Amino acid sequence: MGQRSEKNANSTFISYGMYDHYYVFMKDNRYLCTLKNDMEHPLEQFKHCPKCGAAGFRVHDFKSKRCGKCGFTYYFNASAATAAFILNEREELLVCRRKNDPAKGTWDLPGGFIDPDETAEEGIRREIKEETSLEARECRYLFSLPNRYEYAGFTVHTLDLFFLCRVDDFRPLAAHDDASECFFLPLRDIRPSQFGLASIRKAATLFLQTRRFPDESPAME
């Protein structure tokens, strides 16, 4: 077990690496939390208390920091996001190309972050409309995958909710917003490696596996 890193002078902890995770201890050797080895504290870049502005916003546990001055504790939870599998009448999958970083130019599925006070079903319908101009009639939840989304040098931890969405009329299809183009591909031509975001790549693999066994597929009818 070796020392992995000593955090900046503002922090009061030292971490030790072991296998795929590491343990974080206070300088008085009091155990604080366990982090995955490839994951920095999600609030690492937050140096000041968001409530009173004081420095000394310190690691409280693996997903929170606490202000040493006013005692405010902020918990960093995963942001909810959605993504849609949409098939046309020929069983071809609707694929978008990402217009923006992260992973600009790679394949993607329609989807995005859920807004405050929005349901996941509303969120996925809104994103489909914004990115493809299509109206989803029915959205059936399939499964979820955690992801890390790099934005402006900051790691956003997400929980991506995947839906199988039914669209009746594809005539309005046009790429907008975060999508530079949208196109249909037969499932045999879907290459999961072309999806730039890790959770989408994994989801595409899972989805293709289910479609190869029609009896077990999550088809809607």
Ligand SMILES: [Zn+2]
């Ligand atoms: Zn404070």
